Amino acid sequence: MNNFDLNTLVRPNILKMAPYSSARDEFSGSNMVFLDANENPWETTNNRYPDPKQEALKKAIAEIKGLEVKNIFLGNGSDEAIDIVMRAVGTPGKDNILITQPTYGVYEVSAAINDLDIIRYPLNKNYELDGDELLTFTNQNTRIIFLCSPNNPTANILQKQEVEKVLNHFNGLVVIDEAYIDFSQEKSWSEKLGLYPNLIVLQTLSKGWGLAGLRIGMAYASENIIRILNKIKPPYNISNASQRIALEALSSKRDLVAEQIDRLIEERNKYFSLFSKLPFVKKVFPSEANFLLLEVENTDALYQYLIDQGFVTRKRKGILHCAEGIRFSIGTPEENKNMYEALLNFEGK
Numbered sequence: 625m626n627n628f629d630l631n632t633l634v635r636p637n638i639l640k641m642a643p644y645s646s647a648r649d650e651f652s653g654s655n656m657v658f659l660d661a662n663e664n665p666w667e668t669t670n671n672r673y674p675d676p677k678q679e680a681l682k683k684a685i686a687e688i689k690g691l692e693v694k695n696i697f698l699g700n701g702s703d704e705a706i707d708i709v710m711r712a713v714g715t716p717g718k719d720n721i722l723i724t725q726p727t728y729g730v731y732e733v734s735a736a737i738n739d740l741d742i743i744r745y746p747l748n749k750n751y752e753l754d755g756d757e758l759l760t761f762t763n764q765n766t767r768i769i770f771l772c773s774p775n776n777p778t779a780n781i782l783q784k785q786e787v788e789k790v791l792n793h794f795n796g797l798v799v800i801d802e803a804y805i806d807f808s809q810e811k812s813w814s815e816k817l818g819l820y821p822n823l824i825v826l827q828t829l830s831k832g833w834g835l836a837g838l839r840i841g842m843a844y845a846s847e848n849i850i851r852i853l854n855k856i857k858p859p860y861n862i863s864n865a866s867q868r869i870a871l872e873a874l875s876s877k878r879d880l881v882a883e884q885i886d887r888l889i890e891e892r893n894k895y896f897s898l899f900s901k902l903p904f905v906k907k908v909f910p911s912e913a914n915f916l917l918l919e920v921e922n923t924d925a926l927y928q929y930l931i932d933q934g935f936v937t938r939k940r941k942g943i944l945h946c947a948e949g950i951r952f953s954i955g956t957p958e959e960n961k962n963m964y965e966a967l968l969n970f971e972g973k
């Protein structure tokens with residue numbers, strides 16, 4: 625077992641500081657006249673500041689996810705949660721974070737902004753990790769381990785037993801980023817929050833829920849961790865419009881979203897097979913996400929060809945175990961079909 629202690633992990637300045645107290649935090653009651661926040665008094669849908677605690681939205685999320693409101697933090701996208709977790713425990717110029725290689729690029733960018741060093745743990749050829757080995761890469765200044773599952777850009781789930789080893793033996797925070805969990809058969813790690821006080825699970829409304837434009841990401845963790853994240857966030861980090869539209873979607877679009885996810889998974893599985901047969905494709909990596917990573921002969925040539933045909937994909941060159949990589953998001957059935965037909969005519973075959 626580990627010696628996780630949140631109070632020694634959180635930066636002393638963060639522990640000490642008083643959070644900004646917004647005008648709406650300091651009273652309770654209804655039918656009040658609001659003369660507290662220097663807003664414009666004439667009613668429109670947006671003349672008032674949004675709820676800084678996002679209570680209605682958190683309640684809806686808690687219900688869907690089987691969690692409690694006190695275990696939920698909302699960020700302006702999960703990208704904001706990533707940054708805030710780093711600011712909570714990482715002292716600039718001194719501490720470091722561990723990321724797997726390859727993984728989602730924002731961890732590295734946020735660490736650079738926060739002046740945190742980066743330790744890179746290379747995943748094996750199947751993009752799996754060995755928990756014991758990963759832990760040997762950490763040192764006394766390692767504050768956070770980021771595990772992305774399903775991983776971007778490799779699309780696979782990280783094995784449960786190996787992740788458990790990390791959770792059991794690391795004294796810092798373990799962030800499991802589940803941005804793509806809706807496309808996987810695996811259960812969320814959020815079910816295990818009670819077992820692991822050092823666990824933070826990230827999810828988002830940007831992928832399965834189709835609300836990337838709203839910028840709403842969730843962090844699930846112990847009440848104590850959530851309290852710290854709330855202290856650091858900008859008071860009004862989720863706009864009125866985002867809270868309202870997300871709430872509407874969570875209450876009325878569940879069936880539609882489930883149907884869309886099923887179709888995306890079906891399309892993903894279909895194109896996993898079809899892409900595997902293309903002559904210029906060396907490998908399609910198994911996917912539990914809404915994208916496919918392909919190892920091809922020549923990324924640049926294929927990418928440019930697809931741009932000329934009107935399809936934007938993501939170049940993933942030089943990544944570990946896949947030097948010539950390209951990543952395709954799964955589109956609508958029609959978009960996928962058109963793109964596949966374009967691929968059949970690629971000269972590089």
Ligand SMILES: Cc1ncc(COP(=O)(O)O)c(C=O)c1O
Pocket residue numbers: 700701702703704728772775776801803804827828829830836839840841
């Ligand atoms: C693994 C992973 N985490 C987080 C994000 C960001 O999500 P959000 O839109 O909630 O900021 C992405 C977006 O591509 C991602 O791939």
